[in-house]
Amino acid sequence: MRAFTALIVAALVTIGSAASAGSLEILERERALVLETLLDPTLTPAERQESLATVRLRLVDLERMVVRDESLRGRNTPVVRRAFADYELTFLAHTSAEANTTLLDIWLARLGIGSEALAVARRGWR
Amino acid sequence: MSILLHSRCLLAAGLAALAIITASTAQAATAEWRPQASETLVRLSGHLLDKSINQDFLGSALGQALAETDGELALTTQTLGDLKAAIARAEGDVRIDLRHQFLGEKREWLNLMSRRADMRRIRVETEVALYEDMLAELNRGNAAMMPARQELIVRQDAAAERLESSLAAVDNAVLHPIAVPQSRYQETYAENISAIEALAQAIEAHHMNPSAGAAGPLTRIEHIRAKMVEAEAQLAILDQEETMLGYMAKLVALDALALSEEALDAELADSDLPGRVGPAPMVELFID
Numbered sequence: 001m002r003a004f005t006a007l008i009v010a011a012l013v014t015i016g017s018a019a020s021a022g023s024l025e026i027l028e029r030e031r032a033l034v035l036e037t038l039l040d041p042t043l044t045p046a047e048r049q050e051s052l053a054t055v056r057l058r059l060v061d062l063e064r065m066v067v068r069d070e071s072l073r074g075r076n077t078p079v080v081r082r083a084f085a086d087y088e089l090t091f092l093a094h095t096s097a098e099a100n101t102t103l104l105d106i107w108l109a110r111l112g113i114g115s116e117a118l119a120v121a122r123r124g125w126r
Numbered sequence: 127m128s129i130l131l132h133s134r135c136l137l138a139a140g141l142a143a144l145a146i147i148t149a150s151t152a153q154a155a156t157a158e159w160r161p162q163a164s165e166t167l168v169r170l171s172g173h174l175l176d177k178s179i180n181q182d183f184l185g186s187a188l189g190q191a192l193a194e195t196d197g198e199l200a201l202t203t204q205t206l207g208d209l210k211a212a213i214a215r216a217e218g219d220v221r222i223d224l225r226h227q228f229l230g231e232k233r234e235w236l237n238l239m240s241r242r243a244d245m246r247r248i249r250v251e252t253e254v255a256l257y258e259d260m261l262a263e264l265n266r267g268n269a270a271m272m273p274a275r276q277e278l279i280v281r282q283d284a285a286a287e288r289l290e291s292s293l294a295a296v297d298n299a300v301l302h303p304i305a306v307p308q309s310r311y312q313e314t315y316a317e318n319i320s321a322i323e324a325l326a327q328a329i330e331a332h333h334m335n336p337s338a339g340a341a342g343p344l345t346r347i348e349h350i351r352a353k354m355v356e357a358e359a360q361l362a363i364l365d366q367e368e369t370m371l372g373y374m375a376k377l378v379a380l381d382a383l384a385l386s387e388e389a390l391d392a393e394l395a396d397s398d399l400p401g402r403v404g405p406a407p408m409v410e411l412f413i414d
Contacts, residue, residue, distance in 0.1 A: 060300055061311045067289045068315075073282055076275040084281040091289060097299035098292045 023069045024083055027062040031092060034059060038104045056103065059093040067091070086110065157191035157245065159183055159252050163259035172349040173334070179256070183249060192245045195238055202235045222392075225385055232378050240371050243364055250360045257354045264347050 037043065037051050066072065072080055088095045089110045096106045161167075161182050170178055183189045209228045216224050301308065308316075 056300060057309060060296060061309050064289065064293075064315070065311070067282075067286045074275050074279050076272070076278055081274070081278055084278060084285055087281075087285050087288060091285065093300065094289055094292055094296050097296040100299060 023062065023065045024072060024079060027059075027066050027090070028079075028083075030055065030059055030062055031090075034092070034103060035107060038107070052103070056093055060097075063091045063094055157186075157188040157248075159186035159188035159249060161186075161252065161256050163256055163263055165263075168260050168263045168346075171346065175346075175349070176353075179253065188245060188248060188252075192242065192249070195242045195245065199235070199238045199242060202231060202238055206231050206235060222385070222389060229378060229382055229385065232374075232381075236371060236375050236378065240368075243368055243371065247361065247364050250357045250364070254354055254357045254361075257350045257357070260350050261347060261354075264350070 034052065034055050037048060037055065040048070043051065066083070083090045088106060092103050092106055096103045099106065159182075161179065167175065167178060184193075206228070209224060209231055213221060213224045213228060297308070
């Protein structure tokens with residue numbers, strides 16, 4: 001009976017911490033791949049669009065997983081702090097959908113570079 | 127002569143009753159209870175915490191000694207009642223003998239009560255120390271809630287709120303243009319969320335969950351503080367009870383003195399020795 005009670009108590013204590021711990025790391029890896037795809041000069045616009053369509057869906061899922069991941073709540077590490085310090089950059093897919101713009105625009109905007117500025121830019125030696 | 131010895135025994139019994147408290151303290155000190163403010167214990171909510179501490183106490187040497195003393199006390203209390211009834215019916219030497227036994231049982235009862243009070247005091251003091259350790263442990267946890275962590279939690283809450291409020295808009299923007307069905311994660315998540323809400327409501331309504339929604343660290347601290355106040359009240363009551371036991375012991379000693387005096391008076395009354403020896407009663411024998 002005592003062992004049974006201990007089992008219930010242990011279950012109550014441990015259930016809360018059963019969430020995945022690596023969701024943020026996976027999101028960051030996927031986001032890096034998205035950015036790599038966006039900036040890959042070897043891809044044609046069509047290839048880039050095709051590749052992004054799938055990756056973007058995965059990114060949306062991962063962003064939701066990170067926000068709902070209870071194991072990240074209050075975890076005061078540099079990685080987690082940095083992730084939540086800049087919502088637009090971390091949750092790139094949601095921000096771009098909210099703003100009805102592209103992932104690249106959001107990313108460049110967070111870096112202080114707008115697509116209009118890029119359009120008028122010229123290639124040359126400095 | 128035998129009555130004289132009898133009365134001396136009674137006196138000794140009364141005096142011994144006065145020395146009960148110091149002796150029983152030494153006996154109570156041999157039984158121990160050493161609970162630890164473990165992490166598991168600190169995490170328990172009020173209802174389970176009380177049960178766990180009580181269970182731990184009952185299994186300890188002190189808990190067993192207290193239970194044993196309670197059993198002995200019940201028997202002695204019954205014997206005292208029986209003796210009192212027998213004294214009311216008895217007469218003469220039998221009555222004196224019964225009164226002697228009654229005093230002896232009273233002394234034994236006081237001894238047990240005093241030992242019990244000491245063990246209860248040790249229990250309450252140990253509980254207070256345990257609660258203090260638990261509070262220190264919980265406060266250490268709260269101290270870890272530094273401003274940076276608090277700020278992070280605020281940001282996380284804001285992020286969750288923003289993301290959840292934009293779900294429909296994001297689904298429209300991402301899924302609809304390319305006519306892609308929801309991912310497996312999103313489908314399963316939506317199904318599970320309603321099940322989780324139903325389970326949470328069941329937990330809230332469960333009869334074994336009296337402090338539903340109040341099991342956070344703050345309410346745990348409040349519960350422990352309430353228990354500490356309760357323990358202090360028990361200590362104050364124990365002080366009163368010990369004063370009562372002291373007065374009872376003094377009464378036993380005085381009863382023993384009274385009984386020994388009564389026994390001496392009875393002995394003198396039965397004695398053949400003349401009460402007063404003087405020449406005047408003898409005058410008639412000398413007048414012819």
